[in-house]
Amino acid sequence: MEPTLIFINGNIITMKEGLKAEALAVEGDRITALGSRDEIMELANVMTRVIDLEGRTLMPGLIDTHVHVVGYGFSFEAIDLLGIPSLEKLVEKCERHIRENEIPDGTWILGRGFDHNRFEDTKRFPNSSDLNRISEKHPILLLRTCGHIGIANDLALQFAGVDGNTYVRGGSFDKHEDGSPNGVIKEASLEWFKEKMSQSRNVDDLKRAIMIGGRDLSRFGITSVHTEDSYDLGYAGDLEDLYEAYRQLIIEGNLYQRVYQKISLPRIENVRNFLKKDLKSGDGNDYFRIGPVKLWADGTLGGRTAWLIEDYDDASGQKGISVYDDDEMVEIIDLCQKNNLQMCIHSIGDAALEQILDAYEKTGSSLEADNRHRIVHCQIGNHKQYERIGRLGLNINIQPLHTRTDFPLIEYRLGKDRTSKCHAWKSLKEEGVVITGSSDVPCTNDRNAASVFQGISAIVNRDYWLKEEEVSVYDALEMYTTNAAYSAFEEDTKGTIEEGKLADLIILSDDPLSIDKTRIKDINVEMTFLGGRLIYGGMK
Template sequence: MSTSLLLTNGRIYTMNPAQPEASAVAIRDGRILAVGNDDEIAALADGLSERIDLQGRCVTPGLVDAHVHFQHFALSLGNVDLDGAPTRRVALDRIAAFAAEQRGTGWLSGRGWSQGAWPDHAFPTAADLDAIVPDRPVYLAHKSGHAAWVNSLALRMARVDETTADPPGGQIQRDAAGRPTGILLEDAMTLVAAHIPRPTTDELAEAMRRAQRYCWSVGLTGLHDFDGRDCFRALQVLREAGELGLRVVKNVPVYRLEYALGVGLRSGFGDDWLRIGGVKIFADGALGSRTAAMLAPYEGEPDNRGIVVTDKEEMVEKARQASAGGLGMTIHAIGDRANHDVLDMYELLRREERERGPARLRHRIEHVQVIHPDDMHRLAELGIIASMQPIHATSDMDMADRNWGERARYSYAWRTMWDSGALVVFGSDAPVERIDPLPGIHAAVTRRRADGRPGPDGWFPEQRLTMAETIFGFTTAAALTAGQEKHQGTIAPTKLADLTIFERDLFVVPPDELLDVGIAGTIVDGVFRHRAF
């Protein structure tokens, strides 16, 4: 019996309850052949096998990011990066430096600014940008992706002025005289974004090649994507060329639902590289832009309960159509009102699905960032997957405390979701956050930032998870969410050979040192895509 790769002398955490740990694994033709101790696996070797001594390194099933905007992440690698800018001045300096390096007259794009992290918490303005980039249009997405900061030239090109009405599901921020300030919220962003030239499919595919290499370097073997048709077309180009080296679940924007149903797409259609997920709807906005839909007003803003992007009645209509056609739903809900409305919709949908027959689609809520205590148990009861991003908690904790007050206690409630019996799956929401899984792993087990804040126990420490639970969220849970558990999610015979190799043992390393653990290797389909030893 010939094997193509033997890994020995490792600390292998299989996530397989029948064989939780091992020291060696044999791989053949892209599949796991056997898992066991060094002697058992060495016996399978022959002259054709490559044998690799892991030297005690830690191995898990391949890490999967269950919430990524892959097109936007890929393109962001070539745009101005404002993530982490501590002040408006620093953000403007980065923009000015980028504009100087990338001279031209075309659009200057970027993302990552967050006024909530600045000392005055005030939104920036078009005038701020006009002072440094007056001669080319500028479009900068908020860190959350739910607001845009544009300059006056961009507003003029889009013909947005004091006479322009707010679009449904969006808001043009205005000054006291009614003039646009340069901040566009939610669906108002498209008023300007629609004028930005779209990259060609080939250009996007090339950006994805670079992004894919980065994903391998940080230990990712797969992702669930939430971008649109252009992204899907570029992914197909890579798949057809044999260059797609990540397992991708492609979710469908609700505005493409009619077309998806028209050609008969169903959740799970595709292959092990590229398959259809669910239908994506936005129920509300985001915390950073203070547009997440809340049951009670934001702290200090008695008139602000956020923005309902899609009302409950429309969600019900779209979900009924999708479910009847065999497509699951995956709904963005940040605020407690949004989560409540989505759960009401799912309760109705589940009742109708039971009447149709035994088929049970794997519906999701994306983010579940703050949820009313009365709704905590409902995801488990309805069989709804909690798709959450641990890194959001540590990034957002100051904003959550400031904007939600006592309600922050019920936010980013991974432990509560886990203990309720809901399936919890993890991701990053890149490029909103870094796509690297280790910061998310660190956040899940510590509830602390990299600098140790807010203290040794973390932010609402009762919501911390164990390392085993966290790795489950990045591996097995992702497979279960996508209906891929027969082929992915654990290290077991016949499963796809997708593995992540860490320089140190995540299960014993002190939590404070997790962010220093290197990715030693990433194996996808039995092939090293990244190797550092």
């Protein structure tokens, strides 16, 4: 054994119950030995780099199980509308961006992050008339913070061929009173629209976005991502440019995270076309694997497109958007299950959750095989549904920081009774459900939302809302390590510090298991290692 790296004099959190170590050795991209300081130092040679932790904490690299790496990368190039206080300020900022950057006519303008619920001058959605004020010579698309609703100006609508008769199942193009499109694009219609827009992007554009997004995620200690790049590109199965971008980055040594790639296949015909490629979940290597098929059963709470059993409290007669009829949901799940494709379904409303659970029960798929299907978000539900999730063996993927953005809004949308059953993480855990954590960046309203320790803080500090649904700090850490690895069938290579596992490691400023839990949000990641290679921070 000739270790390339040795870590000593620190606090090592192995995330393996009962396993303790004072030091560890890395050879190549694998952890090769754990033991006492003296035992590990005996393995060192002249070429071994010894890292003195000086009392700091070493733990496994973190896994974000729901993120949009390509979209996150492109968001750094888009107009940042996070926290924009009014519609007028939005118009002014976009117009100034075009003018000051001297952007040529005909160039696409992308912005994201606004939340109309926080506007001071109006609570309505912006529309094409507002965006036409910004420019009539540039096609413009602005994405709401959730990423599920977009606003386009007339030129962008014209570019995509949208008129009053354009229809996409599972989505909508809102209209003016005269029947012409007003620029508000929701759910599946937005995915279709983005596909038209993305046709101008090439492999180099995708590589740049992946590197920009990945580099930023590395500063939060994230070494693996379950990413949904196809959604951000509007693709539905034709992913060759995306695959090629990742292939080149792996060869060049410029990939900052290991990738479990979710595949957006919103319709049964998309699944059938994908199956012709003879790919299944788990195919790939240590850097890139095919992940689950991604579906959306509904939309978002903020946009009132989450599908509810009962009306919205603040909008009588509205229950949100249902993307599928019951038979199609069953048909897609059954086809994926028969072809070794893991499933990952977006559900925010309780009606969407009910449809998903009914579909799994009809197919029987989750009861018959270790497929580790997952539900993303699972924000609104009830305890009977949570019991069914546990019985079906489904995993749940949560976004802890969404509780803080939902908190001012959710009771207004749902009323007290439904609100009291939302984001019920402890209840789900008590049903035996495997829960994983994630950020969903850039579908957030905070540029630091990818911070796992801010997410963990939101899990373990719920004084502001439903404190009874708090779980322990260790349970929260599992959501980003052992549980996350398990959800991708990667528990043999990731999630814990053990001999033979990948040397994806992070050094922290503080020990999350010993400091006051109110300070967890302030923990800094000082170094991030991917396969023993330093990708963030500096050596002392």
